[in-house]
Amino acid sequence: MPPLSLRKLKAEIDAHRAKLAEQSAAVGDSKALEELRNQFLGRKRGAVTLLFEELKSVKPAEKPAAGQMINALKNEIRETLAALEARVKASAPAAREIDLTLPGVSPYLGAAHPLRLFEREIESIFLSMGFSIEDGPEIETDYYNFEALNFPPNHPARDDWDTLYITDQLLLRTHTSPVQIRVMEKKKPPIRIIIPGKVFRHETPDPTHLPMFFQVEGLVVGEGVTFAHLKGTLEHFLRRLFGERVRIRFRPSFFPFTEPSAEVDIECLACGAKDPGCRICSGTGWKEILGSGMVDPQVFKNVNIDPERYSGWAFGMGIDRTAMLAFGISDMRHFFENDLRFLRQFALK
Ligand code: PHE
Numbered sequence: 420m421p422p423l424s425l426r427k428l429k430a431e432i433d434a435h436r437a438k439l440a441e442q443s444a445a446v447g448d449s450k451a452l453e454e455l456r457n458q459f460l461g462r463k464r465g466a467v468t469l470l471f472e473e474l475k476s477v478k479p480a481e482k483p484a485a486g487q488m489i490n491a492l493k494n495e496i497r498e499t500l501a502a503l504e505a506r507v508k509a510s511a512p513a514a515r516e517i518d519l520t521l522p523g524v525s526p527y528l529g530a531a532h533p534l535r536l537f538e539r540e541i542e543s544i545f546l547s548m549g550f551s552i553e554d555g556p557e558i559e560t561d562y563y564n565f566e567a568l569n570f571p572p573n574h575p576a577r578d579d580w581d582t583l584y585i586t587d588q589l590l591l592r593t594h595t596s597p598v599q600i601r602v603m604e605k606k607k608p609p610i611r612i613i614i615p616g617k618v619f620r621h622e623t624p625d626p627t628h629l630p631m632f633f634q635v636e637g638l639v640v641g642e643g644v645t646f647a648h649l650k651g652t653l654e655h656f657l658r659r660l661f662g663e664r665v666r667i668r669f670r671p672s673f674f675p676f677t678e679p680s681a682e683v684d685i686e687c688l689a690c691g692a693k694d695p696g697c698r699i700c701s702g703t704g705w706k707e708i709l710g711s712g713m714v715d716p717q718v719f720k721n722v723n724i725d726p727e728r729y730s731g732w733a734f735g736m737g738i739d740r741t742a743m744l745a746f747g748i749s750d751m752r753h754f755f756e757n758d759l760r761f762l763r764q765f766a767l768k
Contacts, residue, residue: 423476428485431473432492435459435466443499449507452500459496467493530766534633534754537742538615541635544659545613548652550637553612555598557619561588563597567721568676576675581621583630591619594735595636596676599714602638603722608729609641615738626698626750633738638714640724640731646679646713649732653683653711661685661745666692668705677712677733684708688744699749706744709736 439459446452459466470489477485531539542552555563561572570577580593598614614636622628639648650669657667666686674680684705690697692704700706711734716726739751746765748754753761 422478423473423485425477425481425485425488428470428473428477429488431470432488435470435492436495439496439499443503446503446507447510449504452503452507455503456500460493460500467496530763532754533746533762533765534738534742536765537745538633538635538738540660541656541736541738542613542615544656545637548611548655550611550613553598553602553614554616555592555595555601555614557592557617558585559590559592559597561590563600564590564592564594567600567718568596569715569717569721570675574675576673583619583621593620594618595634596733596735598636599638599676599733600718600722603640603719603724608724608731610731611639611641613637624752626752627740627743629739629751629755632740632751634735635738637734637736638731639733640714640719640729642729644730644732646732649681649711649713649734653709653734657683657685660741661688670707672710672712674710674712676715676718677710678715680710680712682707682710683734685744688747689749699743706740708741708744709734711735 439455442455442458446455457465460468462468467489470492474482474485474489546552564582565574565577566572582593583591585591595614595616595618598616602610602612602614615633616635617631618634619631622630624630637652639652654667658665665688668684669681670684672680672682684707686692687697687700687704687706689699689706690704692700695702711732714731714733719726719729719731739754742748742754743751
């Protein structure tokens with residue numbers, strides 16, 4: 420083998436130098452850096468090792484110069500690798516110290532709608548008094564919504580309900596009272612139920628009216644049930660909902676399916692019964708939240724329950740309106756605008 424000339428060796432070294440410059444520019448992480456280190460400084464097959472092997476075939480007189488050239492390259496490689504290592508470390512995400520005792524980051528899971536939260540509150544109070552929960556259809560027949568509840572056809576009391584009719588005989592229920600009939604047709608006394616659900620009326624939305632809202636109906640039927648039970652139960656319920664000291668009043672009223680009937684008002688919690696211009700109570704200081712009364716004997720006859728033996732009472736309360744007072748909200752329409760800034764205020768923590 421002819422001896423290896425210094426020129427040829429220098430050309431090889433220059434080629435390695437160019438390769439190093441080119442490849443080091445592409446190094447982005449520590450794995451690529453290690454590969455590069457191996458390629459140039461690897462003990463067995465690294466470029467520098469191979470060059471030192473070639474040194475054997477350099478003329479003895481030229482060996483020192485050749486050795487210096489190779490060593491110079493080796494130092495350049497080392498410097499380049501050190502600079503690369505610093506660059507890779509700086510760009511890698513800072514090694515984090517992980518504190519395992521920190522609580523995890525919990526994702527936002529959403530929450531029940533405030534009306535649903537309020538409905539659950541109502542349900543839990545009645546469940547604790549031994550009531551159970553029933554429901555019924557939102558599309559009703561004229562019979563259940565009106566007739567069985569003692570509104571004969573053309574009775575003027577029907578005008579109090581701004582009904583959304585589908586056909587002459589089918590309508591969106593105007594109240595949850597038709598479910599009273601459906602339940603009494605199937606179950607015999609004693610009955611102690613509540614019926615939460617959606618109802619619909621032909622109303623123009625304003626702060627206290629909506630065309631769709633929620634009611635909760637209550638019905639108690641048994642032997643010896645009196646108006647005192649109605650009053651005691653509703654007072655207890657409202658005090659649990661609004662606090663012991665809330666002012667409540669029963670006002671005589673009329674419903675075709677109860678006799679006698681009463682509406683219940685609570686003090687206006689929006690203005691504290693103090694603002695003559697209050698949009699919620701119109702300055703009266705009171706807000707009607709429910710209708711109630713003793714089940715009319717005619718209603719019992721319509722479902723084959725003997726009115727001589729059984730008596731009962733019922734109520735129907737507007738959930739949205741009551742929630743508005745309980746939460747101190749000035750406009751019922753907020754409940755349905757789906758503004759998350761509003762809704763999130765009611766999330767259970
Ligand atoms: N259904 C009546 C309403 O919507 C309320 C009510 C229910 C009254 C039960 C008396 C008894 O206004």
